Amino acid sequence: MELYNSEEEQVEAIKEWLRKYGKLLIVVAVVVIAGFTGWHFYQKSDNASKENASVGYTTAIKALETQGVKAESSVQSFIDANKSSEYSVLAALQLAKVQAEAGNLDEALAQLEWAKGDTKDEALKAIASYRLARIQEEQGHYESALTELASIKSTAWTGRVSELKGDIAMRQGKPDDAYKAYVEAQQAGDTSQALKMKLDDLAKQGH
Known part of the structure; x- marks a missing residue:
């Protein structure tokens, strides 16, 4: 048995459905269109924001390269204006490097x-x-430095972390601990000439 027995009944059913749900359909359509438009606008706005941050970061780094610490104020302004972007973090790392130097x-x-x-x-x-x-x-805060190094869990950093631990041990007057740390750095793949010299010097001292 067919749901609708005649073409007239089908037309009347459609009219009745529209009377009941037509307004709701319009509202849903408006919401969907508005949502799509809003998302599209957000995407365009987000992309534009990322592009602006990228350009600003490039400008900030060039300023650091050419002006050094004199560019501190302008780079800090970039960082403050882009705190929601990782570009601000990258800029802070570069600024810290210049400040330390x-x-x-x-x-x-x-x-x-x-x-x-x-x-x-x-x-x-x-x-x-x-x-x-x-x-x-460098400031002599050795325990704080060791605590900071302990927070680095990535194995990609094992060599560098171990070498720095060795440097700290040397400053603390602990050559045995330093030698152990340098060996760990070497075993982790650190083959720098500086590390080799440190190990050679300690080996000559009987460590």
């Missing part, structure tokens, strides 16, 4: 602490932690 260690530490806390990228966190540890070692 200029001897402004406290300022560099502040940048690195912010970068580490703001990024969700584990690779960038590791970079920030390693650089923090290097500065803390």
